[in-house]
Amino acid sequence: MKNKDAGFLFVLLIITNWCCTKNQADELITTDDLIEKALDDEPGICTELFAKDHSRAFGQKNLFWAKHQLRVRFMGGSTYVQNKVKYFASQWSQYANITFQFVDSEPSDIRISFNSKDGSWSYIGATNAYIASDRATMNFGWFSDQTSDTEFRRTTLHEFGHAVGLSHEHQHPEASINWNREAVYTYYQNTQDWSRGEVDRNIFQKYSISSTNYSDYDPQSVMHYYIPKSLVIGSWAPTSNTNLSAIDKQFIGKIYPLGNGTEPTESKLCNCPEDLSVIACEDYESYESQAGFNVSKNWKSWSSSASLGELQNYSWGKVLKIAHSPTANPDLLYLPGVLESGNYSIRWKMYVGEGSSAYFNIQKYEKPGQEYGAQFFFDNNKEGKVQANNRQANFTYSQDKWLNIQLDLNFVQDMISFSVDGQNIASWPAKWTATSGSGISQFGAINFFAIDEQSKFWLDDFCVSTGGFQNLTSFATSHFDQSAPSSNHSIVKQ
Numbered sequence: 001m002k003n004k005d006a007g008f009l010f011v012l013l014i015i016t017n018w019c020c021t022k023n024q025a026d027e028l029i030t031t032d033d034l035i036e037k038a039l040d041d042e043p044g045i046c047t048e049l050f051a052k053d054h055s056r057a058f059g060q061k062n063l064f065w066a067k068h069q070l071r072v073r074f075m076g077g078s079t080y081v082q083n084k085v086k087y088f089a090s091q092w093s094q095y096a097n098i099t100f101q102f103v104d105s106e107p108s109d110i111r112i113s114f115n116s117k118d119g120s121w122s123y124i125g126a127t128n129a130y131i132a133s134d135r136a137t138m139n140f141g142w143f144s145d146q147t148s149d150t151e152f153r154r155t156t157l158h159e160f161g162h163a164v165g166l167s168h169e170h171q172h173p174e175a176s177i178n179w180n181r182e183a184v185y186t187y188y189q190n191t192q193d194w195s196r197g198e199v200d201r202n203i204f205q206k207y208s209i210s211s212t213n214y215s216d217y218d219p220q221s222v223m224h225y226y227i228p229k230s231l232v233i234g235s236w237a238p239t240s241n242t243n244l245s246a247i248d249k250q251f252i253g254k255i256y257p258l259g260n261g262t263e264p265t266e267s268k269l270c271n272c273p274e275d276l277s278v279i280a281c282e283d284y285e286s287y288e289s290q291a292g293f294n295v296s297k298n299w300k301s302w303s304s305s306a307s308l309g310e311l312q313n314y315s316w317g318k319v320l321k322i323a324h325s326p327t328a329n330p331d332l333l334y335l336p337g338v339l340e341s342g343n344y345s346i347r348w349k350m351y352v353g354e355g356s357s358a359y360f361n362i363q364k365y366e367k368p369g370q371e372y373g374a375q376f377f378f379d380n381n382k383e384g385k386v387q388a389n390n391r392q393a394n395f396t397y398s399q400d401k402w403l404n405i406q407l408d409l410n411f412v413q414d415m416i417s418f419s420v421d422g423q424n425i426a427s428w429p430a431k432w433t434a435t436s437g438s439g440i441s442q443f444g445a446i447n448f449f450a451i452d453e454q455s456k457f458w459l460d461d462f463c464v465s466t467g468g469f470q471n472l473t474s475f476a477t478s479h480f481d482q483s484a485p486s487s488n489h490s491i492v493k494q
Helices: 079-088 124-132 151-165 183-191 197-204 247-255 291-296
Strands: 014-021 042-049 059-060 069-074 098-105 108-111 121-122 210-214 278-282 298-299 310-314 317-323 332-333 344-352 358-363 374-377 383-388 391-396 402-410 414-419 423-429 445-449 454-465
Touching: 069 079, 079 098, 079 151, 121 124, 121 151, 124 278, 124 383, 183 197, 291 310, 374 414, 383 423, 391 423
Parallel strands: 069 098, 069 108
Antiparallel strands: 014 042, 014 121, 059 210, 278 454, 298 332, 310 317, 317 454, 332 445, 344 402, 344 454, 358 374, 358 445, 374 383, 383 391, 402 414, 414 423
8 A cells, every 4th residue: 555645635367377398399409508418308398378368588567476475385296306496496586576485384375286297387477376275386297306407497497487477588579580480380280289379379479568567588588488490580599598597687676676775666566465365456556657557458448438537646656536527437447357266355445535426336247237246336425335136235434535445255155245444334145246136156347437426536556365355154145125126226327
């Protein structure tokens, strides 16, 4: 939370899985290509597999961790192999304020298995938090007590690079590799059994400038594929990168700045409480301008005629203002990712001006208007109400101050709870919609809308986490009246 003046009135899964499998290529890296001879028969090759749509040294902006110490738990492996992984993973920490605490029990952020039949892979950055605690988030498929230090170093640095949010360098927005496309299709079909579409996605596709933080393209990066010369037209010098490059070190230090007594100038980290296992964070600090915010992947307008509100910059930080307008009225969606299993907490700050109102609702899908969850009204008389399943829960709230808003989503128990400043207002079954008791148990987005001419409120400091939620069994369906459907319980917009 930024240090806000109390007198403010004057004033946001894909889940991306990075999977590495042993290369079955006929064209292998020779021992002359390595710094030292490896005992491994062949080098590993990494592919990017996407569980959902996706819009890198570089990385996708919203996938860097919002904390600086990650808890790591081994799920197997010999003591010798574990010690090698610990040693080489720590090299990232020499150049950035990101450390790895190796633990024997939950909670953990990264879990490492050693399944020899599953290649080597890692989930990307903060998406690790989406993975159930009994499942691995990283695997080393060819490590053994006979593995060379070169291979331990190369693969460990690469996979932990993914774990802290970095992507494959050959897909850098500014990479200019002159591919021999037909040779590439043949090579990866023979070595990885990839279709042409999989080759397009894992080799040729570049990532957008707007969705990534990146440095200059770096063919020496430990995150770069080994690319045989036969796959490139013209000059190309294949390298097997087994160490952090100079740019790797510089870039990771900018993303997770070391505390050296100077004020960081390029860090875009969003700060959520360290005790939360954060999967999405939004404090607006990464946006240089309104134009930059308007193309954010985490915020979309409800329609082409609606606005995304006004990004405001104050001495203590940036916030988003939602105020009614007769033209381009603010109507926007916060899209941290679809949540449909497990337990989550969504927290943010909201400031409602004196004599003003605020409104938001839960959308069950990312595409708006398909199915409404509960609706939340903060009226201009300091009274509020939650409406779901044609029932209503009333509350009062304070204006001219930052309110701590919290939604706890417990899909295990099929319950949702809503709190303001730590006080539980209401809880209800997750399957409820705004007007019925039967819908999908899923979260897609939060819709903020300037509902009337009195609407004027500010938003800041969104944190979506898998920790911090309440045990909702103690609340059940609470604080709702049992009223029948009426005009007072209609959906604000259809």
